[in-house]
Each structure stands twice: as C-alpha cells, then as structure tokens.
Amino acid sequence: xxxxxxxxxxxxxxxxxxxxxxxxxxxxxxxxxxxxxxxxxxxxxxxxxxxxxxxxxxxxxxxxxxxxxxxxxxxxxxxxxxxxxxxxxxxxxxxxxxxxxxxxxxxxxxxxxxxxxxxxxxxxxxxxxxxxxxxxxxxxxxxxxxxxxxxxxxxxxxxxxxxxxxxxxxxxxxxxxxxxxxxxxxxxxxxxxxx
Amino acid sequence: xxxxxxxxxxxxxxxxxxxxxxxxxxxxxxxxxxxxxxxxxxxxxxxxxxxxxxxxxxxxxxxxxxxxxxxxxxxxxxxxxxxxxxxxxxxxxxxxxxxxxxxxxxxxxxxxxxxxxxxxxxxxxxxxxxxxxxxxxxxxxxxxxxxxxxxxxxxxxxxxxxxxxxxxxxxxxxxxxxxxxxxxxxxxxxxxxxx
Numbered sequence: 001x002x003x004x005x006x007x008x009x010x011x012x013x014x015x016x017x018x019x020x021x022x023x024x025x026x027x028x029x030x031x032x033x034x035x036x037x038x039x040x041x042x043x044x045x046x047x048x049x050x051x052x053x054x055x056x057x058x059x060x061x062x063x064x065x066x067x068x069x070x071x072x073x074x075x076x077x078x079x080x081x082x083x084x085x086x087x088x089x090x091x092x093x094x095x096x097x098x099x100x101x102x103x104x105x106x107x108x109x110x111x112x113x114x115x116x117x118x119x120x121x122x123x124x125x126x127x128x129x130x131x132x133x134x135x136x137x138x139x140x141x142x143x144x145x146x147x148x149x150x151x152x153x154x155x156x157x158x159x160x161x162x163x164x165x166x167x168x169x170x171x172x173x174x175x176x177x178x179x180x181x182x183x184x185x186x187x188x189x190x191x192x193x194x195x
Numbered sequence: 196x197x198x199x200x201x202x203x204x205x206x207x208x209x210x211x212x213x214x215x216x217x218x219x220x221x222x223x224x225x226x227x228x229x230x231x232x233x234x235x236x237x238x239x240x241x242x243x244x245x246x247x248x249x250x251x252x253x254x255x256x257x258x259x260x261x262x263x264x265x266x267x268x269x270x271x272x273x274x275x276x277x278x279x280x281x282x283x284x285x286x287x288x289x290x291x292x293x294x295x296x297x298x299x300x301x302x303x304x305x306x307x308x309x310x311x312x313x314x315x316x317x318x319x320x321x322x323x324x325x326x327x328x329x330x331x332x333x334x335x336x337x338x339x340x341x342x343x344x345x346x347x348x349x350x351x352x353x354x355x356x357x358x359x360x361x362x363x364x365x366x367x368x369x370x371x372x373x374x375x376x377x378x379x380x381x382x383x384x385x386x387x388x389x390x
Binding site: 003004005006008009011012013015016017018023025026027028029030031032033035036038039040041042043044045046047048049050052053062063064068086087088107108 | 198199200201203204206207208210211212213218220221222223224225226227228230231233234235236237238239240241242243244245247248257258259263281282283302303
C-alpha cells in the first residue's frame with residue numbers, strides 16, 4: 001500500500017494513546033469501508049474540541065467558558081477544595097453524591113521520569129488559590145499509587161507552609177470485599193487508620 | 196462533566212472499532228491535555244482520507260485514483276488473480292515477495308449474521324472479471340476461519356460455473372512450529388494435503 005491519504009491516516013491514528021500500527025490500520029480500514037460518516041464526525045468533533053475546550057481559570061478542568069460551571073455554582077461549599085488528578089476523577093467524586101465543595105484539577109500527577117513537575121500540575125496556582133483565606137480545608141484525592149502519593153505529599157507540604165488544613169481520602173478495605181482477598185498493604189493501612 | 200465539545204468528542208471517538216467509553220475518554224483527555232497538534236493532524240487526515248480514498252474499479256482495494264497502482268503495473272502476471280479479504284491481507288501477500296499476479300480485494304467476507312452477503316463482497320464483479328478470458332487461475336486467499344472458508348466456497352462455486360480454474364492457499368503446519376504444539380485440526384489437514 002502506498003496511498004498517501006491512507007498511510008497518513010494510519011500514521012495520524014497512531015497518535016491516539018494505546019493505538020499501535022495494527023489497531024490504527026484496523027481503525028482506518030473500518031472507517032473508510034464501513035463508517036465514513038463516523039470518520040467525518042470524529043474529524044469535526046476533534047476540531048471543535050481543540051478550538052473550544054480550554055482550562056478553567058480557577059480549577060484547571062476542561063471547560064468551554066473562562067470559568068467552569070462547577071466553580072460558578074454558588075450552592076456549593078466554597079470553603080472546601082478537593083484536589084484530583086483528572087476530570088475523570090472529578091466525575092467519579094461527583095457521582096458519589098457525597099461531596100458538595102469545589103475542585104482543583106491537577107490535569108496530571110508528578111512524574112519526574114516523564115518530565116512532569118510541579119509547574120505542570122499547577123502547584124503554584126493551587127497554593128495561591130487555597131491560601132487566600134477563602135478555603136478551610138483541602139482534601140487531597142490523588143491516586144493511591146506511587147506517583148499519586150508523591151503528588152499528595154508535595155501538595156500537603158506546600159499547603160501546610162501556608163497554614164491550610166490538608167486531609168487525604170481514607171485508605172482502607174474496599175466496600176464489598178472479603179478480607180482474605182484484599183492485598184496485605186491495604187489491610188495494614190486499614191489497621192493503622194482504624195477508627 | 197457537561198461540556199458539549201468534550202462530550203461530543205468522547206461520543207465521536209467511540210465510533211472507532213474497539214474503543215469503549217473509558218478508552219474514548221482517555222483518548223480525548225490525552226489529546227486535549229498533551230497533544231492538540233496530534234488532534235488536529237488526526238482530524239485533517241480523516242477528512243483527507245474520506246475525500247480522497249475510493250475503491251479501485253478493477254480490484255476494489257483502497258486507492259486515490261480510478262485504478263490502483265497494482266492493477267496498472269504491467270510487469271505483473273495478468274493471468275493470475277489472488278482473492279483476499281482486505282488490503283491488509285493484500286499487503287501481507289505482497290510482503291512475502293512470492294506473488295507477482297494481480298488481486299481482487301473483497302473488502303470483507305461473507306457473514307450472514309452481520310448482514311454481509313455476496314453483493315457486499317462484489318462477487319458479481321469478481322466473476323465477470325475472472326471469467327472474461329484474461330485470467331488463467333484464481334487463487335482464493337481468504338482467511339482459514341469459518342467465515343473465510345464459507346466465502347472461499349461460494350467464490351469457488353461461482354467461478355467453476357464459468358470454467359475458471361480455482362485454487363486455495365495450502366493448509367498445513369506453520370513454518371517454525373513444533374508438531375506437539377500445533378492444533379489437531381491443522382495436523383489433520385496437513386496429513387490429508389500431504390505431498
């Protein structure tokens with residue numbers, strides 16, 4: 001095959017995360033053979049999103065306005081700030097229905113090996129936001145992975161310097177699990193954090 | 196999240212084969228956060244491909260011209276026609292370096308359950324192409340799966356009615372495999388087809 005438009009499409013689709021040569025080829029063939037309307041829709045959606053989506057000036061999540069709806073919602077508790085890694089994590093928090101405060105979305109996590117430092121997660125903006133006297137408590141809800149924990153640590157240290165109260169989501173045994181099948185690190189943490 | 200541009204992008208990316216809600220979300224976040232230039236490139240490549248890529252009038256493969264380069268290549272053996280399911284299969288045949296004839300690409304395979312019938316694989320065009328007296332032998336190289344075998348059978352029957360010689364790729368033990376680990380159906384076929 002030496003059709004430039006086809007080669008170009010396969011090459012471009014490889015930019016998608018988790019998509020290699022074979023998947024890109026399968027996607028290109030599928031779209032061209034069975035779903036050209038889908039291809040046009042994807043192209044249009046990409047262009048629209050790239051043009052319209054930016055970061056909320058207050059919480060950094062994706063938004064089409066200068067400030068996102070969540071930040072503008074004055075029925076929310078303005079004195080609580082929850083720090084999450086991604087908009088997907090924020091959506092998960094929202095779905096619990098147990099949180100009514102505001103958010104700060106890091107849009108990533110510290111990962112020195114990938115060259116992602118404190119500047120990339122907007123640590124400075126988080127500290128000035130949380131340290132301006134309007135926030136009583138910052139709940140750090142980064143992942144419970146090595147990188148997420150390191151990120152939580154750096155954030156907590158920076159906020160404590162400004163005298164802000166920092167808490168972390170509880171570690172423990174997940175709901176619905178039998179102790180026998182829970183990993184030992186989790187049980188050990190649940191024991192230490194018993195209440 | 197209720198940003199229409201973001202929701203629209205995730206929804207559109209789900210049109211890609213093998214991509215569900217979670218993958219589409221991950222792709223959208225990745226492109227918007229880390230690779231907006233990639234997003235634009237994909238959009239452009241999709242539009243270009245949809246506009247420029249059509250089917251070769253002779254062999255049905257993807258091409259930007261009316262007739263593809265392979266069909267126009269007069270150094271090839273015009274009296275041999277190899278029937279494959281997809282351009283990817285055609286590319287695999289080409290990479291072997293052992294075939295110098297022409298192709299007919301079905302752009303699919305018979306699959307009654309998915310509503311793919313003889314019209315969708317261009318059986319009529321294949322029969323008139325192979326039966327016009329210019330072709331000595333048709334090599335059926337569809338997959339060795341249930342659907343591929345059924346497709347091969349239907350093609351062979353239709354071509355034999357026109358008096359065309361039809362052959363099938365040999366079934367047998369793959370190169371480099373130890374007999375102990377080859378599935379029994381393959382060994383049985385290799386035994387029947389011994390030479």
